[in-house]
Amino acid sequence: xxxxxxxxxxxxxxxxxxxxxxxxxxxxxCIEPDYKLIIDPRQLRRMxxxxxxxxxxxxxxxxxASVQTPQAVITATGLGCLDDTGNFxxxxxxxxxxxxxxxxxxxxxxxxMGGQIAMHLKSNCYNNTFTQDVLSFEHALLDAIMLxxxxxxxxxxxxxxxxxxxxxxxxxxxxxxAQKLCEGYFGQGEGSAFFSLSxxxxxxxxxxxxxxxxxxxxxxxxxxxxHLALEKKTLILTGKCGDKSDEAYKSLENIFGSTATIDYKxxxxxxxxxxxxxxxxxCELLQQKIIFDxxxxxxxxxxxxxxxxxxxxxxxxxxx
Amino acid sequence: MEQLIYNLKEQIIERxxxxxTKPADVDSDAPLFDEGLGLDSIDALEIxxxxxxxxxxxxxxxxxxxxxxRSVKTLAEYIIEKKG
Numbered sequence: 001x002x003x004x005x006x007x008x009x010x011x012x013x014x015x016x017x018x019x020x021x022x023x024x025x026x027x028x029x030c031i032e033p034d035y036k037l038i039i040d041p042r043q044l045r046r047m048x049x050x051x052x053x054x055x056x057x058x059x060x061x062x063x064x065a066s067v068q069t070p071q072a073v074i075t076a077t078g079l080g081c082l083d084d085t086g087n088f089x090x091x092x093x094x095x096x097x098x099x100x101x102x103x104x105x106x107x108x109x110x111x112x113m114g115g116q117i118a119m120h121l122k123s124n125c126y127n128n129t130f131t132q133d134v135l136s137f138e139h140a141l142l143d144a145i146m147l148x149x150x151x152x153x154x155x156x157x158x159x160x161x162x163x164x165x166x167x168x169x170x171x172x173x174x175x176x177x178a179q180k181l182c183e184g185y186f187g188q189g190e191g192s193a194f195f196s197l198s199x200x201x202x203x204x205x206x207x208x209x210x211x212x213x214x215x216x217x218x219x220x221x222x223x224x225x226x227h228l229a230l231e232k233k234t235l236i237l238t239g240k241c242g243d244k245s246d247e248a249y250k251s252l253e254n255i256f257g258s259t260a261t262i263d264y265k266x267x268x269x270x271x272x273x274x275x276x277x278x279x280x281x282x283c284e285l286l287q288q289k290i291i292f293d294x295x296x297x298x299x300x301x302x303x304x305x306x307x308x309x310x311x312x313x314x315x316x317x318x319x320x
Numbered sequence: 321m322e323q324l325i326y327n328l329k330e331q332i333i334e335r336x337x338x339x340x341t342k343p344a345d346v347d348s349d350a351p352l353f354d355e356g357l358g359l360d361s362i363d364a365l366e367i368x369x370x371x372x373x374x375x376x377x378x379x380x381x382x383x384x385x386x387x388x389x390r391s392v393k394t395l396a397e398y399i400i401e402k403k404g
Contacts (some may be wrong), residue, residue, distance in 0.1 A: 042358065099336075099372050102365040280391040 001149050004202040005195050005317070007065025009057040010280040011193035014267040016290045023278045028189035028269030039120075046103060048083045050163035053192040054113045055120060056205070058159055065196030071153035072126040072267060075115050076131050076160040077251035078272020079168065080110035086167040095277050113161060128152070134305075136160065137275040138211055138313045145209060148220035159194035160276025164269075176243075186242040189269015195283075204283045207300070207316040217252065217312045224255050224302065227316070234284065235298035238265045239305040248306040261293045264303075278303045279315060286319035324396045332392070335370050348393040356391070357378050364389060371395075377402045 004081035013021045013028035023033045028240040030053060038056045047055070054075070062070065068110055085108040091097050106112075110131035118127050126147065130140040166230040169188055176182045197206070214218045228234060236256055240246045240263040268277040282301040291297070303315040329343035330388035332352075336359065353364070361389060367389060371377045379385035388398035 041340065045339060046362070070352045101369055106362065188393075306382055 001153075001199055002201070003145060003148055003197055003199055003206040004320070005204040005283055006155075006198055006200060006202040007061045007063070007067070008194065008280050008283045009060035009064060009196075010191065010193040010270045010277060011053045011057050012060065012193070012280075013099055013189055013278050013280075016284075020076060022187070023184075025169065025217075026185075026187040027130075028187055029164070030190055030192075032317070033175070043120070046107075048081055048107060048135050049111060049164075050077075050081050050083065050161060050192075051107070051116050052093065053163070054159060054161045054189075054194075057118055057194040058117045060121070060158060060161075061194035061196050062157065064109060065155075065198075067155050067157070067196050069123050070125065070127075070155045070196065071116050072144070072147055072156045073121075073123070074126075074128050074130070074140045074156060075111070075114040076090075076118070076130045076136035076273050076276065077113065078131065078136050078157075078162050079296055080131065081107050082114050082163055082168055083165045084108040084112075086165055090167075093154050094225045096238065113159075117157070126201040132154065132309055134272050134275075135211070135310065135313065137273045137279075138209070138305075138315070140264035141209055141279075141315070145206070148197060148199060154200075155196060155198040157194060158197055160273030160279075161194065162190055162271040163271045164171055164190035166189060169270040176247060182203070182243060183271045184242040185270070186263075186265050186318045187269050189271045189274065190221070191268050191271065191274065191277045193273075193280040194277075195279065201320065203320055205285050205318050205320050207318050209316070210314040212312045217306075219254060220304070220314045221252060221297045223314060223316075224304070227300070228255070228259055229304070231300050233296065233299040234259055235282075235295060235301045236261045237282060238262070239265060239275065239278065239303070239307075241265055241270045245308050248308045248312075249304075252304070252306065252312075258314065262292070273296075275303065275305060275313070275315070279317070282315075286317060321400065324399065328392050328399075330395055331370055331374060332367065334355075337364050346392060348396075349391050352389055352391060352395075366396075371399070374402070375399050376388055383402060 084104045087104040264278045300318045305313045329346045
C-alpha cells in the first residue's frame, strides 16, 4: 500500500524566515508561536511547554491536512514531559514536603501528550505512545505504517516531541564531559513535529522505512546503493551530532558518493526524537517550502541514522 | 478577613496558573467550581495541597471540604475557624 504525508507542522529552533534560535549555552531553543491563538487559554494554564508545543503542532497538522479527527494518534517521545517530571522529583526530594502538587505528577508521564491531543479532539480512537529513546519516532512510524497497511483505519496523526529543560541540559552536559564526547558537538535541542499520514495521494510519499537489526546494516546498505544507482536527485539527511558518536556513520558513508548530504541536527540540535524534525524538514524541502541555495532541488530524501550499538534506521520520502 | 481573602485569591491565581486573572477579578462569593472561576477536580486537589502547605490545615472530611471550597469567602471562613 502506498502511504503519503498529507500535512505537517513543526515547532523547532529553525525557522526559514527567522533563522536559528541558539542561546549562549550552545542550546537550540524552540521558536514558539503565541499559543493563545491556537489553544483555549483555559486549557493552556495547566499545560507545560512540551504539551503546548505538541498540541499546537498537532492542531496545525490536522488543519493543513484538512483532517477533523484522525483515526489514530501516535506520539513518540524519548524523555516525555521532562519539566513536570523534574518539578515533581525535586519536590519529592524535600524531606519537609509532606504533600505533593498533583498537576506535575499527573502530567509527568510520557503519554500525557497523546492523552492531551485525544481530549482536545474529544476522540477515543487508538492512542499509543512510543518511548524507545533515540528510536522512539522510528517505532511510532512503524506502528503507523502497520496500522494503515492493515486497512482498518485511513488516517493517522503521528508526532515526535521532546523538550530541553535546565535539569536535562545540566545532567547531559556533565555526562558528555565525563565521556569526552563534547568536542565538535552541535548542541542539545528540542522540538515537536507532527504528521498526518494516509493512503490518499499527496505531495509527499513515504517510500520506505527500515529499522535494521542486522549488525552490518546490509539491508540499509543495499537499499541506498540500489536507490542511488537509479535516482541522482537525492538528498541524504544524516543524524550526525558532530561528536565522536558520528563514527557509527563511517561504515555507510562511502556508499553516499557525491550525493548531497546535510547533517540536519545543525538546524534543530540533538534530542531523542529529532528524526521527526528531519522528516518535517524533508517534507518542506520536497514541497519547495524551504530551499537551500547550495543544494539542487531533491526529488528523493533519505533520512539515515546510525546510532552506536543500536539498530540503524532509514526513512525514504519522495516528492510527488 | 479581607486581607486573608486577598491573599487566598493571589495564592489560588499563582498555584493554578490563572494567567490574565487578577485578585480584583475574582468575586469572593462566586462558586470556585463549574461556574465562577470554572475550576475542576485537579484544581480542588491543588487547593487542598495549598491549605496544608501554607496554612497547615488538613481536610479530612470530604463533605466539610466541599462546603469550605464553595467560594474564596467560605475558604477564608474555614481557615479562620480551623486556626481559631
